[in-house]
Amino acid sequence: MERLAPAKDRLLKSEKNWMNGEVRGKIIVFLCAFIMIAATISITIFLGQKGLQAFIKNGVSLIEFLTSKAWNPSNQPNPLFGALPFIFGSFAVTFLSAIIAAPLGIGAAIFMTEIAPSWGRKILQPVIELLVGIPSVVYGFIGLTVLVPFVRNHIGGLGFSLLSGMIVLSIMILPTITTIATDAMSSLPNSLREGSYALGATRWQTIRKVLVPAAMPTLLTAIVLGMARAFGEALAVQMVIGNVSKFPHSILDPSATLTTIITLNMGNTTFGSIENNVLWSMGFILLVISFAFILIIRYLSSRRKF
Amino acid sequence: MSTLTVTNQVFDVMDLNLWYGDHHALKNINFPINKKEVTAMIGPSGCGKSTFIKTLNLMIKTIPNVKLAGEINFNEKNILSDKIDLVELRKNVGMVFQRGNPFPQSIFDNIAYGPRIHGTRNKKELEGIVVKALMDVGLWDEVKDRLHGPALGLSGGQQQRLCIARALATKPDVLLMDEPTSALDPISTLKIEEMILQLKEKYTIVIVTHNMQQAARVSDKTAFFLMGELVELDSTATIFSHPADERTEGYITGRFG
Ligand SMILES: Nc1ncnc2c1ncn2[C@@H]1O[C@H](COP(=O)(O)OP(=O)(O)OP(=O)(O)O)[C@@H](O)[C@H]1O
Ligand SMILES: [Mg+2]
Numbered sequence: 001m002e003r004l005a006p007a008k009d010r011l012l013k014s015e016k017n018w019m020n021g022e023v024r025g026k027i028i029v030f031l032c033a034f035i036m037i038a039a040t041i042s043i044t045i046f047l048g049q050k051g052l053q054a055f056i057k058n059g060v061s062l063i064e065f066l067t068s069k070a071w072n073p074s075n076q077p078n079p080l081f082g083a084l085p086f087i088f089g090s091f092a093v094t095f096l097s098a099i100i101a102a103p104l105g106i107g108a109a110i111f112m113t114e115i116a117p118s119w120g121r122k123i124l125q126p127v128i129e130l131l132v133g134i135p136s137v138v139y140g141f142i143g144l145t146v147l148v149p150f151v152r153n154h155i156g157g158l159g160f161s162l163l164s165g166m167i168v169l170s171i172m173i174l175p176t177i178t179t180i181a182t183d184a185m186s187s188l189p190n191s192l193r194e195g196s197y198a199l200g201a202t203r204w205q206t207i208r209k210v211l212v213p214a215a216m217p218t219l220l221t222a223i224v225l226g227m228a229r230a231f232g233e234a235l236a237v238q239m240v241i242g243n244v245s246k247f248p249h250s251i252l253d254p255s256a257t258l259t260t261i262i263t264l265n266m267g268n269t270t271f272g273s274i275e276n277n278v279l280w281s282m283g284f285i286l287l288v289i290s291f292a293f294i295l296i297i298r299y300l301s302s303r304r305k306f
Numbered sequence: 307m308s309t310l311t312v313t314n315q316v317f318d319v320m321d322l323n324l325w326y327g328d329h330h331a332l333k334n335i336n337f338p339i340n341k342k343e344v345t346a347m348i349g350p351s352g353c354g355k356s357t358f359i360k361t362l363n364l365m366i367k368t369i370p371n372v373k374l375a376g377e378i379n380f381n382e383k384n385i386l387s388d389k390i391d392l393v394e395l396r397k398n399v400g401m402v403f404q405r406g407n408p409f410p411q412s413i414f415d416n417i418a419y420g421p422r423i424h425g426t427r428n429k430k431e432l433e434g435i436v437v438k439a440l441m442d443v444g445l446w447d448e449v450k451d452r453l454h455g456p457a458l459g460l461s462g463g464q465q466q467r468l469c470i471a472r473a474l475a476t477k478p479d480v481l482l483m484d485e486p487t488s489a490l491d492p493i494s495t496l497k498i499e500e501m502i503l504q505l506k507e508k509y510t511i512v513i514v515t516h517n518m519q520q521a522a523r524v525s526d527k528t529a530f531f532l533m534g535e536l537v538e539l540d541s542t543a544t545i546f547s548h549p550a551d552e553r554t555e556g557y558i559t560g561r562f563g
Contacts, residue, residue, distance in 0.1 A: 191407035195469070198365055198403075199420040199476060200396035209419070214410045305410040305458070 051284025054277035071245040073275040081278055085247040090257040092162055094230045097169035102223045105177030113185040114207055131175045140239030143168040148240055157252030160242030168236050173226035180225060184218035188306050217303040228293040234259035258282045316341050316480055316510045322376035324357060331357050333534045344502060344511045346521035349531035355514045359482050363399040364392060397424055400473030402483040406465030408457035413449050416457045416468060420476035439471035443501055463494025483513040499524050518558055522546050530554045
């Protein structure tokens, strides 16, 4: 008894400890947030500054950059800076892969939540996790070894093509779309299903006319997130798309995207050169477009009903 | 006399037993329900009222591990036999839930949902159905200017009446209501009670309620359930003035439950 300090002191002391822990925790958390924000801002500033240099310092025409189909930066004395084929290529593989992956992913989500909630999920969930875990280089490698020869022999062209790129990408973004779509469907309140069944609707009518429309904003978010992923993917696409700077005229033509041109050329150009600066401009375009994706996602999320 | 009572019945439930897995939730229920009457079901929590009302449109079949035995005759056809058309049954036996559950669509589309899935395509016809259903529940004047606005923008009481209108739009014979006013304020509750008294001219209504006054105000017959058994079913006046079973009396006078 006597060895204990008076109650008042003990209280004060413990409060002091508690206060210390509290402050330290706060500082750590603030620091984490600050580092993240600072990193994002500095990347944006750096990219913006580097990305604009080609236009400001090197006098490349922004109009030419965005609208011309001719690309040949090392063509002296008349270097050509038309990035349209790559901008188009990026959008083409993104939309085409979404067209394949969206129905598959949403279909799988409906299967897991509505048709076979017990065993469907047990089988599909690990499959999806596995797909997430495979690194992009492996996707690209498989695409290169299996898909490209298959396209060449059975469909046509060189095999290196928009088609191969879009197939590889659609498999890569499938888990993103499926996972978010599954969340969207399973977060719908059961009262919607009950209400529909009680009116005599069949399961399929309930899914098509009540559940999918109710989940639509989140389903669209899933698709846009998948597209954002496809848009930014470089490695796997680069291995199967052919990387030519010509504007593709069919999905069997080889092509290139902003990301693949950057990864292919960044090693061959010197920092500060005009050839290097236009690559930064492409990086800046990627950044601007991913901001656009984020804005779309925010808009869609604000329209979520459940 | 006896032929008259037979034809006057919409539902005739005979020796109904129900199990959730091993749990015997309904025990030997015999329950005739007359046309164009309001039948109220009362009883303490967990006695099986919701379970019973869900057997009448077989919504109970959406719950796994439910076992049923006995007969539920709807218009003299046993709906527990194999060859029952669930779509047709639920079209004829509408249901309203404890909480209004409008679809996140327009007011119009909510009410047109039932008729549409049952094959009505004609726009004029759908409009007619929607207007009439809204008038039946006394919601027309409140929403006529925003039929294409979102149903989730309505108040709780309005949402519940919308759900009743949605159920009426399939032109059912019977309307099942499981505690339709328990989530509503007194004024919305009153509106729904008035509506029930009007609807019974055209529909048979079965309503679960925890509110004795409500049962007394709106119903012709009252059924008292206790621990899965139907203790007593009689005219509401009899149940509330001199019930035959002392357990009923105990419950309505507030001695237990
Ligand atoms: N899905 C279910 N699975 C298993 N048991 C259930 C299920 N639904 C209800 N029960 C059980 O069946 C019994 C009757 O439940 P029910 O919901 O019909 O009661 P209730 O009379 O409607 O009660 P309340 O007044 O609280 O709504 C209860 O013991 C309940 O625990
Ligand atoms: Mg209940």
